[in-house]
Amino acid sequence: MTASPEDIFDKLCELLIPFNKNGIELKPDTEFSADLSIDSVSVMDFVMEVEDHFDIDIPLNVLGDTHTVSDLVKVVESRIG
Amino acid sequence: MPVEATAKTAVSTESGRDTVELLPHLNTGLEKRLGDFTTLIEGLEYAARGVTGVNFYSPRGALEAAVTYAELRDRAKATAARLINAGLKRGDRVAVVAETGAKFMDVFYGCQYAGMLPCPMPYSMHIGGREAYAERIAGMLASAAACAAIAPDDLIESIREAALKAGTERVMTHDELAAIDTQGAELSPFKADEAAYIQYSSGSTSHPKGVLISQKAITTNCRDILRHGMRVMPDDRAFSWLPLYHDMGLVGFCLSPMMGQVTVDYLSTPAFARRPVLWLKLMSDNRCTIAYSPSFGYDLAARRINGGAVDLDLSQWRIAGIGGDMVRSDVLDLFAQNLKVSGFDARAFLPSYGMAESTLAITIADVDEPVRTDVVDKAMYKARGRAVPASPDIAGDPEKVRSFVVCGRPLPGHTVKVVDDAGAELAERAIGRVLARSDSLMTGYFNNPEATGDALLEDGFLETGDMGYMLDGQIVITGRRKDLILHNGRNIWPQDIEWAVEHIEPLRDGDVAAFAGENSDGTDSVIVLVQCRSKDKGEIEDMRRQVSATVNRTSGVECQVVMIPPRSLPFTSSGKLSRAGARQRYLSGEIAEINAAAPAEVPQRMAAAG
Numbered sequence: 001m002t003a004s005p006e007d008i009f010d011k012l013c014e015l016l017i018p019f020n021k022n023g024i025e026l027k028p029d030t031e032f033s034a035d036l037s038i039d040s041v042s043v044m045d046f047v048m049e050v051e052d053h054f055d056i057d058i059p060l061n062v063l064g065d066t067h068t069v070s071d072l073v074k075v076v077e078s079r080i081g
Numbered sequence: 082m083p084v085e086a087t088a089k090t091a092v093s094t095e096s097g098r099d100t101v102e103l104l105p106h107l108n109t110g111l112e113k114r115l116g117d118f119t120t121l122i123e124g125l126e127y128a129a130r131g132v133t134g135v136n137f138y139s140p141r142g143a144l145e146a147a148v149t150y151a152e153l154r155d156r157a158k159a160t161a162a163r164l165i166n167a168g169l170k171r172g173d174r175v176a177v178v179a180e181t182g183a184k185f186m187d188v189f190y191g192c193q194y195a196g197m198l199p200c201p202m203p204y205s206m207h208i209g210g211r212e213a214y215a216e217r218i219a220g221m222l223a224s225a226a227a228c229a230a231i232a233p234d235d236l237i238e239s240i241r242e243a244a245l246k247a248g249t250e251r252v253m254t255h256d257e258l259a260a261i262d263t264q265g266a267e268l269s270p271f272k273a274d275e276a277a278y279i280q281y282s283s284g285s286t287s288h289p290k291g292v293l294i295s296q297k298a299i300t301t302n303c304r305d306i307l308r309h310g311m312r313v314m315p316d317d318r319a320f321s322w323l324p325l326y327h328d329m330g331l332v333g334f335c336l337s338p339m340m341g342q343v344t345v346d347y348l349s350t351p352a353f354a355r356r357p358v359l360w361l362k363l364m365s366d367n368r369c370t371i372a373y374s375p376s377f378g379y380d381l382a383a384r385r386i387n388g389g390a391v392d393l394d395l396s397q398w399r400i401a402g403i404g405g406d407m408v409r410s411d412v413l414d415l416f417a418q419n420l421k422v423s424g425f426d427a428r429a430f431l432p433s434y435g436m437a438e439s440t441l442a443i444t445i446a447d448v449d450e451p452v453r454t455d456v457v458d459k460a461m462y463k464a465r466g467r468a469v470p471a472s473p474d475i476a477g478d479p480e481k482v483r484s485f486v487v488c489g490r491p492l493p494g495h496t497v498k499v500v501d502d503a504g505a506e507l508a509e510r511a512i513g514r515v516l517a518r519s520d521s522l523m524t525g526y527f528n529n530p531e532a533t534g535d536a537l538l539e540d541g542f543l544e545t546g547d548m549g550y551m552l553d554g555q556i557v558i559t560g561r562r563k564d565l566i567l568h569n570g571r572n573i574w575p576q577d578i579e580w581a582v583e584h585i586e587p588l589r590d591g592d593v594a595a596f597a598g599e600n601s602d603g604t605d606s607v608i609v610l611v612q613c614r615s616k617d618k619g620e621i622e623d624m625r626r627q628v629s630a631t632v633n634r635t636s637g638v639e640c641q642v643v644m645i646p647p648r649s650l651p652f653t654s655s656g657k658l659s660r661a662g663a664r665q666r667y668l669s670g671e672i673a674e675i676n677a678a679a680p681a682e683v684p685q686r687m688a689a690a691g
Contacts, residue, residue, distance in 0.1 A: 021587060022615055032208045043208045048355040057140065060204070060351060061235040064211030 028070035106318035116304035119273035140352035160191025162266035179326035181349035222247035282437035291527035302440035310445035320369040322353035332441035373402035396424030408486035446489030495519040594663035607640035
């Protein structure tokens, strides 16, 4: 599968819709914990959606360093690449 | 004990097999022995004579590794030799990240053969939470005065960072450890009168306390669990997604099964959190008979199962244990209802009570009895500290009654009593401090005589820190003691406030902390911290009003509601809310109101005094 960073960003935004309960506008620098405030169980739910969609695995340590949506775009890019 | 004979078999069997074969649960030709051993090593050596062992599943449910207890024994002996050749000494503390896998077990049992104390460390991380993780590990390493830390590749950087802070000199990945020669090391396993391991399930995340467990305590508790609690049978098969750094995962689903030659199928905790239904599917596939979970795990699985239950067969599941948090009967009902079509029998639910300070188990309900719920009069419970059965005319009114799940009789050899503040034993149905005594109690908190003195009383009883009452010889837990709020002569349990507030949409479990503040005249005020995900000032103030109204409605007290950022509440490493920690952080200003524009809410009496 080839996907540009823009494609990945768009897809992540789509996958985030059910978790973005406050309807925050999603930008590359939107932070998961501070801006979206997803709790830890929902995060796992979202990560599973991302893993299943892109058919990748995201290990714990990588997750620990992922703060923003654009961080996650990079993670997905490197994992599918 | 020479190691040469076994060193050559130490190569991982995971890579040696093309396809992994699921290990069986039946040991033909080997007599079942339920934990009658004096050390963990004695138990492992016996289990190694059979064909049972541990199976590990990937996050997507594929069988990734199968390691028999015989292989585990060989690997552990080789690991022991490497730890010794690495320069570590007998009695040294070896921190090891407890990821769900055979490599953690190699080190844990390897330490047993080398006479070193393994200290399992958490394997968990939130999104963007790397720094917090390193901080938490550093606290544990320092508390254990760990001589070495061993971690999987993916977490090694965080562990190095933590080790640097804590002064732990040696940090190794499993591969680095495996590269050390096994030749020439003389193993010296722990003897029956020695220590076994240090467990970090206790104390707040910022001030961790390591529970030191002896061989006597762990072997006694495993025997109690296997023989009297679960009454393990030859065809039992266990399943676990519980973290191995927590007492329920480590003692209940790693050490106890080994001491009873029981095969365990494992799914890692993060994998369970992502796909909770996989737990039930694998149990169905493998015909597993025993699994434990806190209430929230049953809740998660019940909510995610949707229509999938019809494809499962859980009719063989005979022990669905509940422990690790307050047992919630509403959750058990939901799970039983949603899984009924799979053949799941609600009689499998088995409430239990225990803690790391008692190795694990103190009471386990009767396997043959259904879950018993005690419905008590809320007014009597609050005003008099007595659990009086609700009369029929109020029994259906949730405002007037409180339901508690009965957690069973003390295991044989365990004594549980409920006492008042002066230490006098109370009659049945009177709520007081829960004390426990048995051969399973911890030796103490490692290197912490002060905390040990507070927990282990002179007459040999453990101050559990829990409040509860006895009912027909069984224990009922009502909450934590030290968190009690005294208000106008009434006892207010913060759990009650939190429980009520967490039911306000969109709040969740763990979003609320209630505790006592101090008025200028020395009386308690009630402070409620609420994690708020909204940034909209109108929404924040609306939530504040709802919380205040709810607390007033449920507990009849005025409270100060403080809206705080998400994830600022501290939790213990076993995942329980640390109210004392929350209180301390709030009073020190570390946690503060997010809506600075909000009118300063000064308790009236304070203002009057000022």
